[in-house]
Amino acid sequence: MKRFYLIPVLLFLILVLCSCTEEDLPKPTQSGANMIACKVNGKPWISEIKSLFVNGEKFSVTSGYYEKPNRYFVLWARRVNDDENSSIQLAIEDLKSTGRQTFEVNSNLYPGNYPTKNYGYYQNRDNRMDTKNYVTNTNYKGSINVTRFDTINYIVSGTFEFTAENLDGSGETVKISDGRFDVKYR
Numbered sequence: 336m337k338r339f340y341l342i343p344v345l346l347f348l349i350l351v352l353c354s355c356t357e358e359d360l361p362k363p364t365q366s367g368a369n370m371i372a373c374k375v376n377g378k379p380w381i382s383e384i385k386s387l388f389v390n391g392e393k394f395s396v397t398s399g400y401y402e403k404p405n406r407y408f409v410l411w412a413r414r415v416n417d418d419e420n421s422s423i424q425l426a427i428e429d430l431k432s433t434g435r436q437t438f439e440v441n442s443n444l445y446p447g448n449y450p451t452k453n454y455g456y457y458q459n460r461d462n463r464m465d466t467k468n469y470v471t472n473t474n475y476k477g478s479i480n481v482t483r484f485d486t487i488n489y490i491v492s493g494t495f496e497f498t499a500e501n502l503d504g505s506g507e508t509v510k511i512s513d514g515r516f517d518v519k520y521r
Contacts, residue, residue: 363515365483365492371412371423373495373514375457380421382412398491398520405429408491410516423511424456425479425495435480438471438497453479455497457509469499469509477511492517 360372360379372381398410408430413422427436438455455477457469471477477497484491495514501507 360513360515363482363492363494364517365490366517367488367490367492367519368517369519371410371514371516371518373423374512375421376510377512380414380423382423383414383416398518406431408520410491410518412516420460422456422458423514424454424458425516426452426454426456427479427481428453430481430484430491433481433484433493435478437476437478439473439476441472455479455495455499455511457499457511459509467507468502469507470502471497471499475500475508483517489520490518491520 360374361370361381364370370382372379374380397412398408406429408427410425411422412424414420436453438453440452440454455471458466460466475498477495477499479493479495481491481493483493493516495516496512498508498510501509
């Protein structure tokens with residue numbers, strides 16, 4: 336008779352263990368929270384800096400909006416802690432309004448070229464300082480959906496996803512999914 340009581344307890348424990356996540360992504364916002372988050376190959380990634388200082392200031396998300404000749408928008412986010420040094424970069428060649436734009440062309444992002452096309456980019460540097468650079472191209476694509484483009488309060492928010500290929504020619508890819516961003520620009 337005691338065995339029948341054990342089955343519901345085991346089922347409950349299995350449900351609890353399966354519902355736990357290692358880290359939840361923040362909910363999408365549109366308030367200029369200076370946040371970017373996504374999943375990298377299924378694992379949560381949230382921009383944060385714990386040990387990197389630039390010009391005496393700590394930063395994890397930065398953006399730029401350049402009006403000439405196009406309305407070029409670049410969003411760059413970093414994650415630096417004891418285990419990880421990685422960054423994500425999103426670019427829109429001509430940001431004029433809300434809506435979906437795709438990452439599907441070769442952007443000539445590397446080495447040292449200043450891209451002028453839409454692209455998604457991921458960089459990861461491990462503890463040995465080996466750097467892997469991944470960028471979208473005609474074979475590995477993605478998109479960005481701008482849900483708020485506020486030119487009065489200087490806020491850009493939205494979602495993104497992409498698959499990018501390692502620039503070393505190995506054919507290795509990275510999948511970025513469930514992305515969301517909410518930044519102030521100037």
